[in-house]
Amino acid sequence: MKSSLTFEVVQEGQIEQCRDLCNELMAFQKSQAIIAPEVFDRMNFDTRMKRSYDSALRSQVIVVKDDGVPVGYIFSTVETVKQGEDAIPAWAPVQEGQEVQGFYPNGDELPPVMGCVSNLYVREAYKGMGLGSKLFGMAMEWLESFEDVDLIMIYISNGNEAALDFYLSRGFTFSHEVFGGFIKAVYKRLK
Template identity: 65%
Template sequence: MDNRITIEVAQDGNIEQCRELCNELMAFQKANAQLRPELFDAMNFDTRMKRSYERALASQVLVAKEDGVPVGYAFSTIDDISQSRHAYPDWAPRAEQGAYLGFYPDWDDLPDKAGCLNNLYIRDGYRHLGLGSKLFGMAMDWLDGFRDADVVFIFVSNGNEAALNFYLSRGFAFSHDVFGGFIQATYRRRT
């Protein structure tokens, strides 16, 4: 990793510094989506990252910077999923009648709390420096610190095969299609 790049933990709720990067991520996901790209029009920093940050039981935002300018970030949460297992965000496509295709699988042993790596994004021009692996590792270390959340989910937008393969190569397994394949869910259980 380039020695001009630093990684900081956002303190005191200072997530606004990720606004531009988060909006770039949503545009990147829309550009690569093969299924319903128009749904990304309703997704941005305020509707996705800020809302998730405010609702989480615990959260961590790692910000990679070059000369003080954000160039990447990782956003992770610990969430109480006992009440939101069957929730549909406003932007989500509706399931076929009788079929539930939401965020979480219908496992009998699905815990009440789960970790989630919500966003991992590196600005173009900074990819292939090992920054994604570094942010991923730091996020996983933080998530692994929560003993009562023994499963971590990562939700990958359709069309982002590089991200899906990145997570699968790091010990995550495919769980299920979310919202009819709009998102692919991966998971890892604590061993």
Template identity: 40%
Template sequence: MEITYEIVKDEDVECCREVCNKLMAYQKSLAHYRPELFDDMNFDTRMLSSVKSSTHNFTVVAKADDKIVAYVYSNIAPKENYDNEFATFFDLSTVRNDDVGCLSNFYIEDGYRGQGIGSVLFNMSMEWLKGFPHVEDYFVFVSNGNDKALEFYQNKGFQYSNKVLDGFITTLRYADRVEASKPLQAK
């Protein structure tokens, strides 16, 4: 089976609705701490709102037979976006510049995992993120229970930074900018 990769324009991210909603359901199915927080998380509240509030967006889909089987969404956004009514995701005082890079949504459908698709999407995202010279801090946020994702990102150079919402989320920071901080709580 041939996998093709396509960059999606911001105005066309609607094509990711189904796979993004699958990501939210998958994360909830793995969560052992506060899975009910996923009840209000979906394409509209997570991906679409992020696309609208970010300065730059990068979405790539992986397709098998014209069906989307995986996607990644990354963004460049003001660091203040990550200190909101839901939570504070990292210590803003440790970020050198006004903007941060974030590998925000990443999902591969069951049956397509373990075939290298994740590495291709990850590499495309990191190459894009590193194309912004004013951005020096890169983050990924892993939901509790998703140990395979945590291990994947750590194998790719991300390291533990802090816990959010008593461990609902683990913040990982790209290794050249890791500065551990105390757990961050809800507002």
């Protein structure tokens, strides 16, 4: 790992430094998508990361920087689960009247709160250096530190098989397809 790289837990909501990285992630997800890639045109820092950050019960953002310039990040949340509600967001590629499964797994009793790894992104020039693994480990340590979190979910955009394999290799289990396969959900129970 380069000596100029630093890892920083973002303090007091200073997430604006992730704007470009988040928008790059949305463009990357669009480039990989097999199902409804045009949906990613409506996804950006403001509609995805900022909105989720502001509405979560608890949020953590860790940024990796090279000489002070952000080159990767991970964004995790602890969220309140609304029992019996599996809302479908406006951006979801669901046709009116189409029955699809949403974010939560069917048949499982959901806990009142759950952890979620929402975004993990490292710029192409920095891939293969173990940065994603380090960021992921730091985020998992944070999520596992909460006594009220016993379920962690991760939602992976369609076409991003490398991300799916990454999470499966780290102890997560496939749960279900969200919105007819637009997203794949994986989970890990902690207790």
